[in-house]
Amino acid sequence: MKSTAPIIKDLVLVGGGHSHVAVLKMLGMRPVEGLRVTLVTRDVHTPYSGMLPGLIAGQYSLDEAHIDLRPLCEFAGARLYHDTVTGMDLDAKQLACKNRPPVSYDFVSFDIGSTPQTHNVPGAAEHSTPVKPVDQFLERLAELTRTIESNPGDSLRVAVVGAGAGGVELVLALEHRLRTILRAQSTPETTLECTLFSASSDIMPTHNPRVRKKLSRILDERGIAVRRDCRVQRVEPDGVIDTAGTHHPFDAVMWVTNASAPGWIAQAGLATDEAGFIAVDDHLQSTSHPGVFAAGDIASMSNHDLAKSGVYAVRQGMPLAENLRRIAQGRPLKAYRPQKNFLSLIGTGDGYAVGSKSLLAFEGDWVWKLKDWIDRRWMEQWDELPEMEDDEATDVDVQIDSPTTREALSAMAMRCGGCGSKLGHTVLSRVLQRLDVVERDDVIIGLDAPDDSAVTRVPDGMAVVQTVDFFRTFIDDPYTFGRIAANHSLGDIWAMGAEPQSALAVAVVPYGVEDKIEQDLYQLLAGAVDVLRDSGAALVGGHSGEGAEMSFGLQVNGLVDPDDILRKGGMQPGDALVLTKPIGTGTLFAANMRQEAKGRWIDAALDTMAQSSREAARCMREHGATACTDITGFGLLGHLVEMTRPSGVDATLDLDKIPLLDGALETTAAGIFSSLQPDNIRLRRALQNMDEAADHPVYPLLFDPQTAGGLLASIPAERAADCVSALRRGSYAHAAIIGHIAPRTDAPAPIRLIL
Template sequence: MDADEIVWVTRAGGAPWLRATGLALDADGFIQVSDTLQTLTDPRVFAAGDIASMVNHPREKAGVFAVRQGPPLAENLRRAVEGRALKPYCPQRRWLALISTGDRYAVASRGALGFQGAWVWRWKDWIDRRFMRKFGEFPQMEAGTASTAPSSVQLGEEEAAQALSAVAMRCGGCGAKVGATVLSRALGALHPVDRDDVLIGLHAPDDAAVVRVPPGKAMVHTVDFFRAFIDDPYIFGKVAANHALGDIYAMGAEAQSATAIVTVPAGLEAKQEDLLFQMMSGAIEVLNDANCALVGGHTGEGRELALGFAVNGLVDEDMTSVMRKSGMRPGDVLILTKPIGTGTLFAAHALLKARGRWIDAALVSMCQSNRLGAQCLREYGATACTDLTGFGLLGHLVEMTRPSGVDSELNLSALPVLEGAEETAAAGILS
């Protein structure tokens, strides 16, 4: 058959990976579920939407069914966790289909009825936009709930009882420390870098770590600590470790050892352990990359997840490699090693006003180490440096120009700025 264009239209089929799950699938490869949206194979696994095929109520693959299955799915998940009877769900038999023909015209059908027109398109457009708005316009966060860090989670009866007794006995007398077994299990799976100058560290834990200062070197001390601003403990661990290392690099030093200070929300031990493991995995990746040995730490319970590090670094004793805030000289050029804008972006994120891709890109930038940037500055004879963090570019610039006795001139259009930061700042959202 001759043709200019061939469009081969098929019905939907299940994704190939579903076959490897061991779950019962229908002839088209979709997961078979009962009226309670539980899979036929395992009542603890639920499926809804396009991926699922209700064995008693077969329907087309359409958004209308996927969306409507959301509330009964949520309800039955909650009931399953609470050990209550699940509710059967029956999808509607008829539905309104509105099909746009691409030219601001649409065809509608419901059962045996059908109609069409530009007004049908406008109607569809109104319905679609109203629905999509729900994904872009969120209620403003209440003050005091800025952290989205996970707290405790309810599970089976035994674990719930364990959680209850833990809450009843929660005390701060021991420094609200997290149990030693939780700690050792969480940290046991991690591998901090080994250094010859660490004489007593995590490999043989004691009351404190003992670290040698090599001849000809002076020690640089710094500490940084902040609460979780995102709900991904692994990324948060990376950002916190990078943040703490930043001050060492800004001084022109190399990192040597670090001790961690951690606050985890009260909860089931298994959840605390998992949280600690994820957070410290991210942190240790960054510390290892900096050849900085994690030599100890303290973990306590508190309202919000928080992490910080005391970091020790080394510089040459003669101080020639040290870059100070006061080292600016007339004629110097200012170099930003990373784009700015995290303050306004995360303030916007807290208000649910930032786009996901802006926050993703900002996190990638925050996970980028300043080690090589600082090394480059040292090699090319930079005399002044600082770590731009809490006070913003202008705040930190004042901290440098004042002790240096110089003025500075910024070319605003030359500033590297994270995507979205200009929009959020223009909207008046500042940290």
């Protein structure tokens, strides 16, 4: 649920761990009016630790073992920034990120988990695979799987370093997964060797002796060697060396040792424990900085000695959500009391499990069924979110209230609504000073010396190409929106064979207190300026204002030699049609608004939309393009019609050759379309065989409106294959020949579809 209340405070959640997913759901069910929530996360699909061994063993699919954070954020009305936090400024209350400008906060909570220590063992970081980050570990597992499948009969030696519960579960899951592949190939199972390294005299030292005995027996029965009192001193490309100097040869080394925290946490000045984890009190609040909270593995409770276990992260979700709500409202916090004992269930990868609680231990396939039932039930709550179709369906919590808030709201109420509700000079000046805009010799008056208008010089013999685009945001990340909007606006310039010169921006940011407006405007313009800088264009001015939602657009000027203008109307019979990007953004973002798109689909679409068409345009010109356009709001068919008519030609489109974004077929099959789709469908009269093609799964996507779509060009047939090869060698992996141009016929419609 997106709130229309003015933004007063920013809560930033760093990491999509087990605690934060609960925070998102609870704040979605009961939002705090005036509190804006932002999730900054490295992983949009966050793995559930309880199912990870089952995923490795092949018992669960990727989706079954991961929580999709995008629909959860949509439900919570939270912004999702797909990025990694690399540092923080506690005085400025800002988080440094890997791929974007700093993110400001009033309150921040960390739930980023932990990673196995590799820095203290030479070669471990270079030659071993830590179990976290999980996506990288799964890539390594996929490599091992391919190795076995492509080299049947070859031996494979795998080591797991670290014999805690995580290491034991991992080696059992790995052994089962790899041996299952061998059995399917009828390959002798003796070709697989799995070894577990324990630095102590026993495995799982924090568990009771009965559990250790049961799992030691199972490891032995499965033929998994356990090297006890064997500490790895160094990792090499072909194996490990222990403290006795013995070399143990291995083809793959997996690392599951003691947990470690990112070094920047302590460097920022946060109080930490001896291992570098954030020190928190019983409120899950930093012991040194009251506006900072932490939960899960990254947190170290000063009054409780807790193991690094997903059980605690799950249990901390509700108290963390409550305390984040309370601190935003200026209310007293509530203490969280961790349980002393909990049920531990350890899967063995083959439909069997060992369980324990306190001094009890038990095993059997029934234990695995119990674990599977518990894990699936927990995951269901993130897959089946309550439907929130109107404001009455959400229990809105009390508004943030403080003297500072009341003063800010009073100032907002008195703000002038004239002049397009433009932003104040102070805010604009601060934002413009922070932007790194391109300086060009042909810009006479620009942002460096603002005047009533910008003034640029047109070089002799050049013509000016002008275009403008403006649209509402479709994502809650202003920096990414700014990047995509700039790419979208530049598409027309590239399509005409021009080089961008200057741009004027028009920005509307949501109502809020002054510092929130400033941050939104800066993030938005920073994204646009990053793209303009790469294109060589200077931002020379514009207009900004406040509104109910964020909107943005650019008026872009480009320069082109009049003899080199590439137009829509130059297609020649025999040309091939080349498309540089996959289509499907309209249906995917319509599905995203309904919480029915997978996060990885949206991420892939955003990556494509943020990709510049600069090099694609250059490549197409080099290969003799006769006509070109960029695919945007009218969809693929609409823009092709705009090319065939002035060219006086017909065209064929091969539906099976059109590149599609992941998920686009699924969302259109589910009947999810952009609001612009009905208008675009009217163009179906341009099709010669519409009735025949209507049942083809790609047919609806011909009318799907695109944002920052690819270029569509006609290329001489003899050069088209080389053009596509060159595009793919670059960054346009989906570039394809999707049809051909034919002479104009007497057919009632110019375009024929190949099914």
